[in-house]
Amino acid sequence: MLDQRHFRLLAQTGKAVADFLLPPRCPACACRLMEHGALCGACWAKLTMIARPFCCRCGLAFDVDAGSDAICGACIQTPPDFDWARAVVEYDGLARDLVLKLKHGAGGGVVPLLGGLMAASLPSEKQTDLLVPIPLHRRRLLKRRFNQSLLLASVVARKTGLVADPFVLERIRPTPSQGKLGRKDRDKNVRGAFQVRLQQKTPIAGKRILLIDDVLTTGATASACARELKKAGASEVGVLVFARVGAIR
Numbered sequence: 001m002l003d004q005r006h007f008r009l010l011a012q013t014g015k016a017v018a019d020f021l022l023p024p025r026c027p028a029c030a031c032r033l034m035e036h037g038a039l040c041g042a043c044w045a046k047l048t049m050i051a052r053p054f055c056c057r058c059g060l061a062f063d064v065d066a067g068s069d070a071i072c073g074a075c076i077q078t079p080p081d082f083d084w085a086r087a088v089v090e091y092d093g094l095a096r097d098l099v100l101k102l103k104h105g106a107g108g109g110v111v112p113l114l115g116g117l118m119a120a121s122l123p124s125e126k127q128t129d130l131l132v133p134i135p136l137h138r139r140r141l142l143k144r145r146f147n148q149s150l151l152l153a154s155v156v157a158r159k160t161g162l163v164a165d166p167f168v169l170e171r172i173r174p175t176p177s178q179g180k181l182g183r184k185d186r187d188k189n190v191r192g193a194f195q196v197r198l199q200q201k202t203p204i205a206g207k208r209i210l211l212i213d214d215v216l217t218t219g220a221t222a223s224a225c226a227r228e229l230k231k232a233g234a235s236e237v238g239v240l241v242f243a244r245v246g247a248i249r
Contacts, residue, residue: 024036024037024038024109025109026038026039026040026043026109027039027098027101027109027110027113028040028043028046028094028097028098029042029043036109036112037109037112037113037116038109038113039113043094046093046094047089047093047094047095048089048090048092048093048095049088049089049090050086050087050088050089050090050244052065052068053065053066053067053068053070055070055071055072055075056068056069056070056071056084057071057072057075057079057080057082057083057084057085058072058074058075058080058085058216058219059084059085059086059087059216059239059241059244060072060074060244060246060247061090061244061246072247074183074218074247078183078187080219080222080223080226081222081223081224081226081227081230081237082211082219082222082223082225082226082237082238082239083226083236083237083238084123084126084238084239085216085219085222085238085239085240085241085244086121086122086123086238086239086240086241087121087216087240087241087242087243087244088114088117088118088121088241088242088243089117089242089243089244090243090244090245090246091215091217091243091244091245091246095242095243096243098110098113098114098242099114099214099215099242099243102114102148102151102152102214103144103148103214105144105145105146111148111151111152111155112155114152114155114214114242115151115152115153115154115155115156115159116155116159117242118152118155118156118212118240118241118242119155119156119159119160120159121240122156122160122210122240126208126210126238127208128162128208128209128210128238129163129207129208129209130162130163130164130165130168130202130204130207130208130209130210131153131156131157131162131163131164131165131209131210131212132153132164132165132166132168132169132209132210132211132212132225132229133147133149133150133152133153133164133166133211133212133213134149134169134211134212134213134221134222134225135147135149135166135169135170135171135194136149136171137171137172137173137174137175137193138171139174140174147166148214149212149213149214150164150166152212152213152214152242153166153212156212156240162210163202164212165202167197167202168196168197168202168204168209168229169194169195169196169197169225169228169229170194170195170196170197171193171194172192172193172194172195173192173193174193175189175190175193183218183220186217186218186220186221187218187220187223187224189220190220190221190224191224192224193224194224194225194228195228196228196229196231196232204229204232204233204234205232205233205234206233206234206235207233207234207235208234208235208236208237208238209226209229209234209236209237209238210237210238210239210240211225211226211229211237211238211239211240212240212241213239213240213241214241214242214243215241215242215243215244215245216239216241216243216244216245217245218245219239222239225237226239
């Protein structure tokens with residue numbers, strides 16, 4: 001009978017064979033790496049990491065330090081329905097390229113890279129009971145064949161030990177692309193597009209939910225989801241994304 005030592009040896013051997021056949025490469029420039037799910041040094045330097053100071057509600061980076069409880073003008077004018085949001089990087093340059101690769105299913109190393117960075121960026125002071133990926137409408141899912149938010153949530157769950165449930169929320173109304181829409185139009189576009197499943201297996205009443213997505217722009221989609229989760233009894237809704245777009249009017 002195989003014991004734990006033999007299982008570890010088999011796993012190590014299997015990884016060595018896999019790395020020989022499919023060597024780790026940088027998902028951005030394809031140069032050889034020592035491990036999967038990482039960036040080379042040159043590409044890492046091209047990312048604009050988000051660190052304090054930033055808006056404590058939506059995670060928008062500030063140019064000057066206004067304090068840890070500072071809120072941006074957009075959140076003061078129209079407070080989001082989620083309680084807080086964090087992003088790893090600013091959505092520019094290489095970060096944008098990585099997100100596009102993720103959305104188009106190109107580059108196998110993108111998912112573990114982005115998901116791993118998100119897991120490492122999860123604030124230690126924020127308590128989470130359940131990870132919930134932003135859902136796609138069934139038409140979009142059939143066309144794309146995968147939900148990038150679910151893929152990221154799976155990595156975050158594996159890295160943190162948290163539970164991810166893709167069946168809590170559903171998108172009940174298809175929505176046009178929001179790429180060229182302003183803040184107000186984005187809010188209108190997604191209003192009423194989501195609902196909590198009536199027969200979801202995971203109870204959410206009193207739970208602290210963490211929404212998972214790839215990019216946060218105005219926060220309209222996350223707010224629409226958070227609104228429905230709170231109607232269903234969630235006590236707190238946070239948002240964790242890989243990239244954050246700058247201020248949009």
